[in-house]
Amino acid sequence: MTMIRGVRLLAAPCCGARYAEPRYQSMNFSAHAFWTDGWRDNSLMPNGTALRRCTCGRFILMSDLVEIGTDTDSDLPRVSEVPEEQLPECIKALTEVPLEIAARLWYWRLLNHPYRHKYREHRDAEEAAWRDSPSSCRQAAPATCPGAMN
Numbered sequence: 001m002t003m004i005r006g007v008r009l010l011a012a013p014c015c016g017a018r019y020a021e022p023r024y025q026s027m028n029f030s031a032h033a034f035w036t037d038g039w040r041d042n043s044l045m046p047n048g049t050a051l052r053r054c055t056c057g058r059f060i061l062m063s064d065l066v067e068i069g070t071d072t073d074s075d076l077p078r079v080s081e082v083p084e085e086q087l088p089e090c091i092k093a094l095t096e097v098p099l100e101i102a103a104r105l106w107y108w109r110l111l112n113h114p115y116r117h118k119y120r121e122h123r124d125a126e127e128a129a130w131r132d133s134p135s136s137c138r139q140a141a142p143a144t145c146p147g148a149m150n
């Protein structure tokens with residue numbers, strides 16, 4: 001179970017902007033499906049990388065933010081995730097390797113979404129063929145049965 005207790009108060013190293021982020025006591029990373037690129041379907045936690053954009057315009061990682069305290073609640077904003085449409089610009093602009101890795105990983109996962117859809121269709125068709133096959137095929141699973149795994 002994901003449990004949040006208050007907020008972490010953070011300062012950006014680039015300009016000193018202040019933010020508040022949930023203070024997690026525990027995290028549940030359960031999801032409907034886990035993909036090899038790290039994407040999770042219907043995850044209980046966000047899928048994104050730690051890449052963020054400060055209000056001053058700089059790209060930063062969550063680990064770059066300096067914790068300045070905790071509180072039960074705060075009116076401070078959360079530090080913004082980088083919108084998908086800004087990722088190509090972000091990748092071109094970055095010169096720091098950890099930031100570029102985070103941006104490229106996030107962009108790669110987004111570009112994989114059409115393949116996830118195709119793969120689901122393939123798996124659904126395979127399962128339907130198996131489900132609709134005679135029970136003798138399901139028990140023996142010879143390679144000649146529709147939907148048999150090789």
Ligand SMILES: [Zn+2]
Pocket residue numbers: 012013014015016017054055056057058
């Ligand atoms: Zn800043």
